[in-house]
Amino acid sequence: MALPIKQVGREIVRGVPAQAVIGGIVVGAVAGALGARWVCLVALTASVIGEPFLHRRQHLVVRALRTLSLGLTVRIVFRLLCATAVLAHRPASSRDVFLLVLSSALLVLGRALYVFTSGRLTARRNPAVETRNVPLDGLDVPKPPPAWLTRWSGSVVSAVELLIIVPACLSSRPGSPVVWLAPVAVLAMFAAAIWCELGARRAERTLGPADVVAVVQRHLDESRPAVALYFGDGPRAVYQANMWLPALERLSQPSVVVLRNRASLGALGPTRLPVLCVPSAEHLMALDLSTVAVSLYVANIGNNIHMLRVPGIRSAFIGHGDSDKKASFNPYSRVYSQVWVAGPAGRQRYREAAVGVHDGDVVEIGRPQLDEPATPARADDHVPTVLYAPTWEGWDDEQAYSSLATHGVALAASALREGSGVRLLYRPHPFTGRRDPAVAAAHAQIVEMIEEANRRDGGSAEPVLEPATDNALTEIHDRFERAVRSGQLDAPLSALEAEAQLRAVEDQYWRAMAPGRHAVMTQQGPSLLSCFAQADVLVTDVSSVLSDFVSTGRPYVVCNNSGAAEDDFLAEVPSARAGHVLGPDQDVEDVLRLVRGESPDLLADERRALRRELLGPDSPSSQYRLERAVEALIASARPEVREGVQASEFHIEGVTAR
Template identity: 40%
Template sequence: MSLRQKLTRQNLVGSALLSLSYLTMLAGVISGLWWVFLIGAFGSYLLDAILLHRFTEFSKSIQQVRLGITPRTLLRQLLALGLLITSETATSTGIGLVLLTFLALFGLQLVCGVAARQLRVHRRLPVVTRNIDLSSLRIPDSPPMPLIREPMSRLLPLDVFLVTGVAAFTAFGSSLAVTVGAAVSVAVTALALALVGWHYNRARTIPPAPKVMEFTQAWLDTYRPEVIMYFSGSSDSTYQANMWLETLDRMPRRVLIVLRERAIAAQLAPTRIPVLCVPAATDLMALDFGPARVALYPANTGKNIHMLRNPVIKHVFIGHGDSDKIASINPYSKVYDEVWTAGRAGRDRYDLARVGVRTDEIVEVGRPQLDEISTDTAPNSVRTVLYAPTWEGWTDEPGNTSLIDAGPTLIRALLAAEPKVRVLYKPHPFTGMRSADARKAHRTIVSLIQDANQGSPAKSGALPPLEDLEKRLAAFDADSGSTDEAHNSREEGNADPQAVTRLRELSAQWHEAYWRSRGDTEHLVIQGPRPSLYSCFHQADLLISDISSVVADFIATEKPYAVTNCEGITDDEFRTKHPTASAAYLFSPNGDGVNEALDAVHGTEPDRLAAERADLRTYLLGGPDSQRRFNEAVDDLYQRGCELRPLAVEPLERATAEPGRQPTLAS
């Protein structure tokens, strides 16, 4: 089910439940039937919990039409008062007492909510860190997250005891029920307020933001980073930074990872490298990165300017994969001192595009991530085809993705092929983000694969070893939300340096267990970070993809691959336009060409493109030992950065030398 379908379903179900619960309470008030009112009231409390934990998007939407938790609570309390007023045994004193209790509750809850907000603000550091010792900041343990995350959504339903007491009074005429209910509601709310106050008092030991930034600068002065990887983007793009972590970890120089978004910091994969997330541009630009002379950028984003303005650093665009896409010749790239590509193909792309990147600014460094990629194929009983289309992109240019025009057709052809093949479908993480047609095609493919698996002897489901590995890996995954950022930064400052090694070992064991738990003939829809794309490469005898870095990476295996020509041009024109497809079997949107590729995979016909793939590998990805070449490129640029003194630095040095003056960076 797509995200849009889920939201539509949430809206329909949520609206129905919301209306039903309050109409039931109203019916109970009008009829004087306390039990009818109580059913509606308990339904409304249950709905509050559902909106908080499950129907979060629906909760946000009804807040915009003034049906948030506060008006819903006030309406429920008004209906409770209505039930009490219609009771024959109710007195004006009792009604007034209940009304005053409701007001007192609201006052306590308001104070508690404000205090919780202040607590959250006080514990929100201007930086988020990993592998940086924060012990001197004296950060206390995180308060219970329900206290500071949407506190009113948890505090306002505490009137449940008083509302229940009102219903009990209507049913049995016992004023004690109202008194006890009121006392419990007030006591529980007061206890929550006291707990928030206690945690706020503890949080006062955390230094204010300026002091934290002073600490950050002092740490930078001590660590003295030499190379920075700078990354900014949406949470969905974290994979673009993650793909470089092992490469950076294998570098001999002191590396620092600088991030700009808190969501990225939370989702970044485990690493031994110090991580510094600085969300505010003013804070980042005020930091002095000391001897750092090289900054590496995996993505072109607007916030890159906040680091690019540093004149003492050499700035390098390393990207997140080489391909023939327009993104690989982005004119923005000319703002960097150098652009690093995997092989000669990257240089030729910029040369042909003429977007302002000079040839002498391009350095071929290989693709370090592919140094250990296997050229072997898993010994499966049937041949395996991996379909890994890219996403639809931000524009409607033809050929952005084969998913819309050809995806379901290709999958039908593969599922009907003889001899049989196994299909692995691994869509791009952004699939369906912008295009309804892409979402529809994706759903169709998933349905086709599920139908094809019906009645097959697949070993579906996780085996006990796999379940155990998944639980152990969960400890390394993204933040669970049980503690706040400040607590996490403190704890990750003293992280076990061997944890990353254990994670890699666990990941390898998980992949082995995962493929072993699946039958050789079971077709699979693979989404999420695991199994990894490179693990799927090992399983595949043939890749079908689009013009993207997936194709360039797969060429490292030298196994057959295919690309679908959805651009309405001839195959010769397509190969000329997209060099990564020069050694590919080309398919048409209607599936023509599939049989030839499958014949090459099965060995029934010669693989006529094998020699071309070997040559293309060198052209696209460079020679072997990319990690060494990458490290040498960093060292060379670092040395040149140390030798060259930009003119923009001289005014700063003069200002520093003058007594009584502090240097400031020109804006």
């Protein structure tokens, strides 16, 4: 992936760690060449101290330096060379020079060994099956290594490096005792490496994959989950799984969540459901999942095949929102036993696309996430609000629905104009800028424009939203220790409890926000449904955001960045027909007039009709329809599980047992 040069430059200019690390080496090199030992010492010390902060806070700069072959090892060598260069200007003995140079070389070697052994220790402390809410009784788990040895390893290296830099710069006479700090640094580096290796070997003896799989299997045999929610992607996409956790907890059938990416486990929302993170296909296949009758898939990921190949499990694609995107009728969907959509429009998409999904395999379940919409209180002095929620640019040009590069900046400029009478809430997609630099640039520009507008208007600081988390777990960084403690919790925070708590803090957030303050709504902020409640008008692209917003009954605008005429666009995007279409050359002021209520709302009746088409009927509830769909699919997979159940019992708007 190409480096965003401008963004890297901005991070260096604004980031103190990057300035300290890079500037310290440059100044240290000049000072070392000139023999200015105190300047050299201060510069190199600042560079060394800045390293841990650089790696924690400025990942883009770290990646840029690595791309330029200026990784951490090279930077360490540069700093040691700068320090030893000072000796050329001091009356040091040949023994001192030899001791410092040899210590520098051994330090680099010791660090390489430390990186290798600490990596082995971390790997051995990563369970073959990482869990949440699963008792690990009977597993002999050694105490985790000290945080400074693994998690804060950069600080260890920095401290040891200073033990060579300081004597090299401060040695003022031959035979100075300060130079003996250098061998101490080498010994400390090798001692840390040996400690990590001993810990890795102990973990290897007691925490082998077979031991972990056996303990997890015992839990599966006892809990006998019938439903599995499968998620194979990384943490940036984990919202796709999070949105289904409350609905899954409401099911009467015992359920389990199966993840494939370790980072996703940390990003997964609170839940009382047992969670298994199984990165290796080998270990997934080693688990006996014979009690699982139905697996639910939220995204079309290649590693879905590892679960799809398990005999006896019926599969259903539930997605993460319906829309007119091509991804909503992907040919990949024909690999599943059934495809569950929100309403009749979802069924019609598959009919028209003719991608091999049989009409009888499409089940309409509504959107359980919309059964209880968020309704945070609006301020008495509510300012007309436009929610701009563009999608991302897609994996290729065929799926490039994002309006950021074509409409976003112009819309933001109008809404943020002084005296516009409109508040802008900007909610970018989590994948924004992943593929197209133009989209990334437009996103960055809109964020800057919002910050500038708030400074201009003298608004107060944006409130801080702190969603519910299980602090007892989030503060534990060792994966095995976190899994053990999670399995010991009597009542872990559930997705339903977290949802209720989030709505409470969201209400406080909106009450605390100054009227008229513009804001960027990230994934760490209020939920999308909470933003819906604040918006008078939505401006979006072809995406599931549009379909979900229809549930509010309020006006919406769809950006047409395809270049097609409006009639042709509506033929391709029927969900836009009850809204206003904004072409790339149309005046965005029309949108602001709609937000301020200056333009008549002539499409309310069409939106009500579209709501049923996109989301299905209001009754029975979507959660009820989901429950019946699960029951029906279980019955079709395991007739003995639902003995005597007739298909007619589940015939609710396309929900039928087969």
